[in-house]
Amino acid sequence: MPVVTADLKACQGYANCVMAAPDYFDLDDDGNVVMIKREFPESERSRVTEAARSCPVSALTVSE
Amino acid sequence: MTDQSGVLNDVRQGMIPAHIYNDKELFDLEKERLFSRSWLFVAHESEVPQAGDYVVRHVLEDSFIISRDEKGEVRALFNMCLHRGMQVCRAEMGNASHFRCPYHGWSYRNDGRLIGLPFHEEAFGGEEGFKKKGQTLLPAPSLGVYNGLIFISLDPNAEPLEDFLGDFKFYLDYYTKQSAGGIELRGPQRWRIKANWKIGAENFAGDMYHTPQTHASVVEIGLFREPKAEKRKDGTTYWAGNGGGTTYKLPEGSLEDRLRYVGYPDDMIERMKGQWSQAQLDVIGQDGFMISAASLFPNMSFVHNWPRVEEDSDDVHPFISIRQWQPISENETEVLSWFAVDKNATDEYKELSYKAYLMCFGSGGMFEQDDVENWVSLTNTAAGSMARRLLLNGRMGLLEDGGNVVEPLTNEQYSGPGSTRVGYSEYNQRELLTRWADHLERPIEAAAQLKVGMTAVRKTSKSGSASSCVAAEAPIDEAAETVLLGA
Incomplete structure (x- = not known):
């Protein structure tokens, strides 16, 4: 199953991923990304990939 | 600033300088001294039922996000990013866990807390340069809730909402608490009219006198049996607390007969009997x-009427509408009009009631068209120099020596609170304009300012039956509170 991972050092708390896929991403009180789910089914690929691509500092990576 | 004391004194005598309905200087004074401190309706809790639901509403130019946070608490957050002042929410309604500023990407939780601040360390030097912890979108200075109606005031020292409402609560319950379930809203429809905001407020407060004339055509086509001149003058006007309104006289009969007469089905009547106080029931039944x-x-x-809805039936169907006259300028008003209905009513009732509302009020309603034609024309005429020579007589019901044409009903004659009279009068319009004059006369007090990133924001003080009290949570920099506005 494909997986999305976050680079916590890169995250700047823009919250673009939260806007795009709130069921996968959240922010903690310090403004760091929190992964709600890592694995996603094929049917969710375009939505999760779009959320990852929307990160201005490229903190999110989709891998197989 | 022009001395307005002459205008205010005339208004208190019931003599209305015609230009108050289209006067830029008075509008500026209304903004500064009335809308900056009075309690103002912004939304109903049923518009934001779930965590994350929000609507965006305005108090003049100030935009507020009315949101329900993840803990279920209703918030009113000034819709301006703490960084460069951009609107953080640009939709009119929706559901969101966060609001993210489109300008530089600062993000806030739906309770207003600043969460995401890109490059906080690199750009600001972290907490030492910008105190991110404890920062929130600026809350409305005061927030109160009654029967699910959410009000805010820009005055942090506003009297508690329930004190402000006072005895008007007795009447508010008829519109907004017909059962334990309260009301649910549809809308608002929102449109602008080229008329001064005070005219609509005065009309709804007590103008039974216009009904037989302005709305004659509605009676002629058989839509509504009530507004005939002879019937309307048998009703009352009442004023209680900070609000007032009008009633129709009902035919003889029991409480149930009379509620059925205006179209309420028996299941709703039973719930009303379980919800309202004996005095509230007696105003109708006795x-x-x-x-x-x-x-x-x-x-x-507010409006409550009971027109015929279906062509082939004589049945009437009651509806309730809530509305706000949102001032845009001295000669323009944005009308927000909601349909309100008892949450526990049947779907069939809700549907017919909604039809009744749309026929009568809302942007395409027949009563609405009749009224606005008058109000736009009045506002236009009030702008000129001749209008400044005219003191309109708003003294209906008063004799020249100050005596009353009709005395108020006694406690034996009437079960409700406030001052109530049968027949046409302008007591209620005078009550509204007297309060208007009281506000315009009184300079505003010093308001606190917040230095963003340097101090913590004070939380909104709360009042109202549905909310607990929240005291100031974080210390405020005293020096930031010394700047005077409008002094």
């Missing part, structure tokens, strides 16, 4: 009066 239009100072109004 005294024989049914609430119609009303206004709460300064710019919220």
